[in-house]
Amino acid sequence: MNENELNRRSFFRMALAAAAITPFALKSMKAEAAACPATAPAGKQVAQEGVGMAKGLDYVADGKTSKNPKHKPGQNCLNCKYYNDKKAEGGYAPCTMLGMKYVTNCGWCKSYLAK
Numbered sequence: 001m002n003e004n005e006l007n008r009r010s011f012f013r014m015a016l017a018a019a020a021i022t023p024f025a026l027k028s029m030k031a032e033a034a035a036c037p038a039t040a041p042a043g044k045q046v047a048q049e050g051v052g053m054a055k056g057l058d059y060v061a062d063g064k065t066s067k068n069p070k071h072k073p074g075q076n077c078l079n080c081k082y083y084n085d086k087k088a089e090g091g092y093a094p095c096t097m098l099g100m101k102y103v104t105n106c107g108w109c110k111s112y113l114a115k
């Protein structure tokens with residue numbers, strides 16, 4: 001085996017390894033990338049911390065502030081199964097668990113379920 005063959009094999013091994021880890025890296029980046037939106041969308045019903053169903057589910061508009069022991073770093077509404085991406089507006093989207101009230105992409109509640 002000459003040096004060119006070794007370099008080619010090394011290249012293909014590295015390319016395969018990169019292709020294998022890329023989806024996980026992107027998912028992880030999405031989990032951490034949820035920056036809290038500055039303002040709520042106009043004309044939408046927005047979940048309020050400590051009010052109604054949001055209170056019962058321990059919802060917080062910024063998941064990083066949650067004191068609920070179930071909350072884990074990287075969990076937020078954006079990567080929750082109940083966050084309705086298709087109706088997202090300005091960093092908010094309706095949440096199935098909160099009666100379709102709009103929640104922040106960086107929020108969290110104890111009904112969190114990973115997508």
Ligand code: SF4
Nearest residue numbers: 077080083095097109
């Ligand atoms: S159920 Fe999911 S999307 Fe809804 S408030 Fe809780 S964490 Fe956010």
